[in-house]
Amino acid sequence: MTSTPDVPPAPPQSDPGAAEITTAFTVNGTPRTVGADTRVTLLDALRDRLGLTGTKKGCDQGACGACTVHVDGRRVLACLMLAAQCDGREVTTIEGLSREGRPHPMQDAFVRHDGFQCGYCTPGQIMSAVALLREGRAGTDEDIREFMSGNLCRCAAYPNVVAAIKDVAREGGDHAHL
Amino acid sequence: MDFLRPTTLDEALAVKAQRPDAVPIAGGTDVMVELNFDHRRPGALLDLTRIGELAEWSSSDGQISLGAGVSYTRLIGELGDVLPGLAMAARTVGSPQIRNRGTVGGNLGAASPAGDTHPVLLATGARVELASVRGRRTLAAEDFYTGVKRNALEPDELITAVHLPIATGGEQFAKIGTRNAMVIAVCSFAIVLRDGHAGAAIGSAAPTPRRVAEAERFLLDELPWDAPAPLADSFKRRFAELVAAAATPIDDVRGSAAYRTHALGVLARRTLTWAWDTYRGSARACA
Ligand SMILES: Cc1cc2nc3c(=O)[nH]c(=O)nc-3n(C[C@H](O)[C@H](O)[C@H](O)COP(=O)(O)OP(=O)(O)OC[C@H]3O[C@@H](n4cnc5c(N)ncnc54)[C@H](O)[C@@H]3O)c2cc1C
Ligand code: FES
Ligand code: FES
Numbered sequence: 247m248t249s250t251p252d253v254p255p256a257p258p259q260s261d262p263g264a265a266e267i268t269t270a271f272t273v274n275g276t277p278r279t280v281g282a283d284t285r286v287t288l289l290d291a292l293r294d295r296l297g298l299t300g301t302k303k304g305c306d307q308g309a310c311g312a313c314t315v316h317v318d319g320r321r322v323l324a325c326l327m328l329a330a331q332c333d334g335r336e337v338t339t340i341e342g343l344s345r346e347g348r349p350h351p352m353q354d355a356f357v358r359h360d361g362f363q364c365g366y367c368t369p370g371q372i373m374s375a376v377a378l379l380r381e382g383r384a385g386t387d388e389d390i391r392e393f394m395s396g397n398l399c400r401c402a403a404y405p406n407v408v409a410a411i412k413d414v415a416r417e418g419g420d421h422a423h424l
Numbered sequence: 425m426d427f428l429r430p431t432t433l434d435e436a437l438a439v440k441a442q443r444p445d446a447v448p449i450a451g452g453t454d455v456m457v458e459l460n461f462d463h464r465r466p467g468a469l470l471d472l473t474r475i476g477e478l479a480e481w482s483s484s485d486g487q488i489s490l491g492a493g494v495s496y497t498r499l500i501g502e503l504g505d506v507l508p509g510l511a512m513a514a515r516t517v518g519s520p521q522i523r524n525r526g527t528v529g530g531n532l533g534a535a536s537p538a539g540d541t542h543p544v545l546l547a548t549g550a551r552v553e554l555a556s557v558r559g560r561r562t563l564a565a566e567d568f569y570t571g572v573k574r575n576a577l578e579p580d581e582l583i584t585a586v587h588l589p590i591a592t593g594g595e596q597f598a599k600i601g602t603r604n605a606m607v608i609a610v611c612s613f614a615i616v617l618r619d620g621h622a623g624a625a626i627g628s629a630a631p632t633p634r635r636v637a638e639a640e641r642f643l644l645d646e647l648p649w650d651a652p653a654p655l656a657d658s659f660k661r662r663f664a665e666l667v668a669a670a671a672t673p674i675d676d677v678r679g680s681a682a683y684r685t686h687a688l689g690v691l692a693r694r695t696l697t698w699a700w701d702t703y704r705g706s707a708r709a710c711a
Contacts, residue, residue, distance in 0.1 A: 267427050284427040284469070285459060309606060314521055320497075323521045326456040328449075330427045331471055339711045375523070381520075395605030396519020 248413035249358035271332045273298070274342030280329055288326035288332055289313045292339060300340040300369045304398070311397035314370040314377075315339050323396075340369035343376065351417065352376050363401035371397045375411050384415035425580040428469035433477045433555070436582060439470060441557045443658075446470040446578035448495050450478075451525035453518065454534045463646070478556075478584065483500065486590050492529025494582045509548060509595030510615055513540040516599050519606050528671035529583045532568065535575040535606075542569065542633030543614035544597050547623035556581040561694040593618035594702030596695035599627075600687045602678075610679040611668070613691040617703045622647065624692070629684050639666035639692070652704040655697065662685055664689035679683065 268281045273296060273379065280286075290305075292298045292315070294350050304312035306325045313324040316338040343350035352375050355361070362368040374397045380386060383393040390408050428446060430436040433699060441447060444467035449455045456516055458464040462648050468626075472478055480495030481503065491654075492501070496514040500523070504511040507529075516522055517540050527609060530550060535710045545552075545565040552568045554577060565586075577583065597614045601607030622643035625635045658675035673684035 255654050265426050271691045287456070289461065306460045308453055308518070308522060311519065311521060318525045322524055323453075324458065326522075326525065328427070328452070328469070328471075330429075331449075331452070331473060333429075336669050344599070378520070392605070393520050396599045 249330060252378040257399060267330045269333045270331050271298065272336045274338055274352055282329055284328070284330055286329045286360060287319075287325055288315070288329050288337070290321035292337075295329075298339050298341050302366055302369055303365065304370075309398070310367070310370075312367050312370040316373060316377060319380075321350040321374055326341055327401040338373075343372070349416050350376065352379075352410070355413045356407070359406045359413065360403070361406045361410040362399075362403050367399045367401075367403075371399065371407055374401060375407070375414075378411065379415060387412070425466060427471065428468055429471040429474055431474045432477055433582075433584065436470065436472065436475055437555060437557050437580075439582045440582055441518055443468050443479045448472055448533065448582060450527045450530040450533070451495065451522075452530075453522050453526040456616070458468070472529075472582070483590065487587055487594075488590060490528060490586045492532070492585055493527050495627055496526050505629075505689045507595075508591050509544045510541060510588065510616055511616070512595070512597040512613075513599075514539055514545045516597075516601075522606075524604075528586055532575065532583050533577070535569055535573050537572060537630065537632055538609045538612070538628040539633065540597070540599060540609060540612060540627065543612055543625040543627040543630045544595070544616075545586065545588065546625035547614040547616040548591075548595065549587050549616075549621065549623055549669065552579075552580045552583060553585040553587060555584045560584070562694055564588065566635055569634075572631045574632075581711075589618075591616075591618070591703050593621075593698030593706055596699045596702075598691045598695050600679075600691065607676065611671075611673065611684045611688050611691070613688055613695055615692070615695045617643070617647070617699045619649070623705035624667065626667065626688055629688055631672070631675040634670070636667050636670040639663055639670065642666055643696075647700070652700070652707050654704075655700055659694055660693045664692040667692035689700050 265284045270279045278399045280291050292301050302312035304310035307327045314323045314327050318335050352372050378393050383389050389412050448470045450472045478491045480491045482489050499514050499529040500511050528541050529542045536676050550565045551562045594617045599612040609628040611629045614625050616623040624638050626632045646708040666684045668689040673681040675681050
């Protein structure tokens, strides 16, 4: 055994115990530090601590996709990650997609194609769609549907979401923009 | 709740020995749901996501050693051609976001009877590697599942890897669910055919994922291995009956016991046909 890390003693049984932890990470290109209870999810840290309320909470259990963000470039569910797990990592949210005041092409395409109705699922849909393009999954409608299957839309804007993604894929994705 | 984040496996095992109450968290796709809904209040979480050793795989002597922390997305992308059965199961897990985080180690840790990787691990004859400060041991997958959401892990142990043979014949996994994505299996089935080996296992149809020994023996004894020809319908039906007979499913919100038993038979018939076709193709290619 090399080094044994400091292990705090087990808290008494009656008090599961609040413990604070400081997390330093990059959010939308800006270094941020959050001190919070160890149980705070990335989703709650973004919304309640950093005031980034674009990322939505639909279910808090991984089933709806409304909380989709990018961590180190991959799409993940912010409700299923602890803020503390993001120490040193790069997080991108819907607020971080625009450049020089101009929306991301995917945001434009969702507007053009009416890819939403109430808009609650939309930040998650767009974060997923941007990642899907990068993953090279926009080749066919079937692929788009399959690889958007983790994002539910109560308003059933699905056909228009597919149309928006196809449009951006046809124009060569987001590279021109980013 | 303490949050412990070791960066090496040795460190993690030392921590687990000192704090057996610490709940490991890999992708978090099971653990976080329990935390968010207050189904579990652990005194500590042991974050495994910073341990490089757990996120690696290697291959030697026709075997893959798959680190417990390799995500489903990486498994599909990097090992899909050598572990086709496991990759099929991985593709059906959750959604792309879930697959970017979820791991086979986590599937084993949760040991749900409905976990999608279990039937494949059983059918291919995988071994689960466990480690603690006391040393390492490996268990056959069938000895790992001990009850509903129970497994053979000791309180000071972590799952480090799964060892499984590179596919040389046919492998299939199939699952019934209410839709194509994001569903827990109503029932599932895996079959692996290679020279000298016929493995078959069921998921979501008994208290634990389980092998179907009689159906396996039937395949080993009765398949025309030396002169692989297409199979008669009666042969497939006999296999399906043996598979269905081994199930002890329950009625629940996802499906009735009767439906599960029926569906398992259908999955068994179809996957046998596909796996045997692949086996025949590989046998021809070698001849
Ligand atoms: C929306 C949604 C859909 C899902 N769909 C599916 C599905 O289709 N099929 C399916 O099979 N599962 C599904 N799951 C469940 C889950 O994604 C899988 O079980 C996944 O494999 C868990 O892996 P993880 O790394 O996220 O595990 P975690 O949540 O990190 O851990 C799960 C359990 O394993 C333990 N553990 C993890 N790693 C280790 C280790 N190395 N050593 C010891 N113990 C360990 C943890 O302590 C915990 O008890 C779904 C979950 C969600 C939220
Ligand atoms: S809020 Fe995270 S998936 Fe629904
Ligand atoms: S636009 Fe209303 S939920 Fe999708």
